[in-house]
Amino acid sequence: xxxxxxxxxxxxxxxxxxxxxxxxxxxxxxxxxxxxxxxxxxxxxxxxxxxxxxxxxxxxxxxxxxxxxxxxxxxxxxxxxxxxxxxxxxxxxxxxxxxxxxxxxxxxxxxxxxxxxxxxxxxxxxxxxxxxxxxxxxxxxxxxxxxxxxxxxxxxxxxxxxxxxxxxxxxxxxxxxxxxxxxxxxxxxxxxxxxxxxxxxxxxxxxxxxxxxxxxxxxxxxxxxxxxxxxxxxxxxxxxxxxxxxxxxxxxxxxxxxxxxxxxxxxxxxxxxxxxxxxxxxxxxxxxxxxxxxxxxxxxxxxxxxxxxxxxxxxxxxxxxxxxxxxxxxxxxxxxxxxxxxxxxxxxxxxxxxxxxxxxxxxxxxxxxxxxxxxxxxxx
Numbered sequence: 283x284x285x286x287x288x289x290x291x292x293x294x295x296x297x298x299x300x301x302x303x304x305x306x307x308x309x310x311x312x313x314x315x316x317x318x319x320x321x322x323x324x325x326x327x328x329x330x331x332x333x334x335x336x337x338x339x340x341x342x343x344x345x346x347x348x349x350x351x352x353x354x355x356x357x358x359x360x361x362x363x364x365x366x367x368x369x370x371x372x373x374x375x376x377x378x379x380x381x382x383x384x385x386x387x388x389x390x391x392x393x394x395x396x397x398x399x400x401x402x403x404x405x406x407x408x409x410x411x412x413x414x415x416x417x418x419x420x421x422x423x424x425x426x427x428x429x430x431x432x433x434x435x436x437x438x439x440x441x442x443x444x445x446x447x448x449x450x451x452x453x454x455x456x457x458x459x460x461x462x463x464x465x466x467x468x469x470x471x472x473x474x475x476x477x478x479x480x481x482x483x484x485x486x487x488x489x490x491x492x493x494x495x496x497x498x499x500x501x502x503x504x505x506x507x508x509x510x511x512x513x514x515x516x517x518x519x520x521x522x523x524x525x526x527x528x529x530x531x532x533x534x535x536x537x538x539x540x541x542x543x544x545x546x547x548x549x550x551x552x553x554x555x556x557x558x559x560x561x562x563x564x565x566x567x568x569x570x571x572x573x574x575x576x577x578x579x580x581x582x583x584x585x586x587x588x589x590x591x592x593x594x595x596x597x598x599x600x601x602x603x604x605x606x607x608x609x610x611x612x613x614x615x616x617x618x619x620x621x622x623x624x625x626x627x628x629x630x631x632x633x634x635x636x637x638x639x640x641x642x643x644x645x646x647x648x649x650x651x652x653x654x655x656x657x658x659x660x661x662x
Contacts, residue, residue, distance in 0.1 A: 290337070291367035291639050294360075296348060296402060300324045300607060300617040301332040302599070303370040303414070306627025308337035310635060312368060316360040317343045318351065323609030324617050331605050348373075348398045353405035366406040367639045368631070372413025372464065373399045375427045392427050400434035409471050410638050411440070412630065413464040414622055417447055420462060431464065440466040443478055451565040452482035453629040456500040457598050459568045461622075463630065471638055480633040500566040503597040504584055512606055513592035513614060516583075517574055526557070527576075527587035534561035534584075555580040560590065566598045574615035592618060600625040 290313040295304045298317035301324075308314060314337060319325050325345045332338050342360065344351060357366075373395035403411055419428060428445070435442040443465040450459035467473050487496040508514035519527070529540040537557040558580035560566050572578035576589040583590055592607055592614045600623050607614035 291635065292361065292364055293368040293370060294366055294402075294406060294408070296369065296371040296399060297373060298324075298328060298343065298371055299620045300327040302601070302621030302624055303627050304328070304332050304338070305335070305601075305605070306622065306624050307368060307370065307631050308332070308335055309624070310628055310631045312337060312631070312635075314338040314341040315364075315366070316341055316356065318348050319343060320345060320347050321617075323613040324620075326608040327606070327614075327617055330608060348402070349394065353402040356402075357405050361406070366408040367410065368634070369403060369406060369408035369411035370414075372415055373431075375415055375419045375424050390426060390430075393430050396427070396430050396434055400438060403435075403440065403466070404438045407468060409468050410634055411466045412634065413466075415462045415464075417460050417462055420445060420447075435466050439469045441469065441473070442466045446479045448479060448626070448630075450623045450626045451497045452484055454484050454495070454498060454625045455565075455598075455600055455623040456498040456503065457566045457569060457623065459623065459626075461626075465634075467638065472641070473638060476634075476637045480629065483629060497565050499563050500560065500598050501562040503566070503594050504562050506597065506603075508591070508593050508603070511593050511603070513596060515611055516591045517576065517589045517611065519576070519588055523557075523576075524587050527582060530557070530559055530582065532585045533559060533563060535559045536580075553579075557582060560584050569595050569598055569619050571616040571619035573619050574611060595619070599623045 290311055292315050293304070293307040293312040294315050295301070295307070295317040298304055298319040299321070301317070304314055304317055314332065317328065317332075319328060322345070325343055328343050333341055333343065344356070373392065375392060413431075418424065432442055445462045445464050447460055447462055450457050450461070463479070465478055467476075483494060484497050485491045485494040490496070526537075526540040526542045529542075530536070531539050535558065536554060538554065540557070542557065555567070556579060557576050559582045560580055562584040567580045570579060573581055573595045574589055574592060576582045581589050583594075592611065593603070595615060595618045596605065596607065597603070599618055599621055601618070601621070602624075607617050609617070
C-alpha cells in the first residue's frame with residue numbers, strides 16, 4: 283500500500299550472550315524475532331535490556347541449550363511466513379579440554395553444536411549469517427572444528443567466505459580487540475557487489491589514511507560519572523595491593539614499575555600486563571571475561587587505585603550507559619567480555635544490510651539455483 287512504512291528486516295541471534303550482537307542489529311533497523319542463550323545471568327541481562335527496546339517488542343529469548351530445540355518448530359512459532367534476513371552468533375570453539383581438542387573427530391562434542399547450529403540455518407534459511415569467534419579458532423588444534431563448520435555450510439548449499447580477522451579499533455571502538463568472522467550467504471542471494479570484509483573506518487593516528495578517522499582512545503570512558511549505576515562497581519583490593527597500585531605510574535604503568543615481584547615471577551618474567559594500568563590516551567586492551575580483575579591483565583584504572591568498573595568495561599565495549607548487566611560483579615564482567623562490541627557489530631551489520639538485504643526478496647522458485655563453489659578453506 284502506498285505510504286505504508288517499509289517492513290524491517292528480521293534477525294535471529296543464536297548463542298546470544300547478553301545481547302551485544304542483537305543490540306547492534308536493532309540499532310541498524312532490524313526486528314529481532316528470537317534468541318537462544320543458556321547462561322542464566324546473560325539471559326536475565328538480555329530480558330532486561332534487549333526485549334524492552336523498539337525492534338524487539340515481540341521477541342523472545344529461549345534459555346536452554348540449543349540442542350534441546352526444534353529449529354523448524356521455532357521458525358513457525360516465531361517467524362511464520364516471514365523471511366529471516368540475518369542470523370547472528372556461532373557455536374563456541376572453547377570449553378573443551380586440550381586433549382579432546384587435539385584428538386577431535388566424530389566424537390568431538392563441539393561437532394554436535396555445529397550440527398545443531400546448521401540445523402537452524404537450514405530451517406530458517408536466512409539470507410545471510412555471520413559467525414564471530416576468537417582468533418584461536420584459526421589455530422591448528424581447532425582445525426577439525428573449523429572444517430566441520432565449512433562442511434556443514436556446504437551441505438546446506440550456503441556460500442561461506444574464508445575467515446577474516448578484524449580489529450575493533452579499526453571500526454571506531456576504543457579497544458584493541460581482534461576477532462574472527464565467518465560470513466555465509468544463501469545460494470540465491472546476489473553477492474556480486476559485496477566487498478568483504480568492509481574497509482576500516484578508523485586508523486593509527488601515526489600513520490593516517492586519507493578519509494579515515496583516527497583510532498579512538500578510551501579517555502572519555504574514565505571521565506564519565508555513573509551516579510546510581512548498578513554496574514559502577516569494581517573489585518575491592520586489599521591494603522597491600524592498593525599500596526602497589528599507588529606506586530604504579532598513571533596511564534600505562536606496569537606491575538614492574540610498582541616494584542612488586544610476585545613469587546611466581548622470581549625465576550621468570552611472567553605476564554607483564556597483569557596488575558598494569560590502562561592508558562586512557564590509547565585504545566584499551568581487549569576486554570576479556572575477567573576484565574574487572576586486575577590480576578588477569580592490564581585492567582587497573584588509569585589513575586585510581588583499583589580495577590576498572592563493569593560500566594567502564596562496558597563503555598570500552600561501546601555499550602550505552604542504560605544497558606545494565608545482571609548477576610553481580612564477576613558474572614557481569616564475563617558478559618561484557620564475551621560480547622561483540624556494539625559499534626563493531628553495527629559497522630558489519632550495516633555493511634551487510636546495504637549490500638545484501640536492502641534488496642527485493644527473490645522468489646522461492648529461484649532459491650534452488652546453484653551458485654559458485656564454496657571457496658577452499660585455508661587455515662592459518
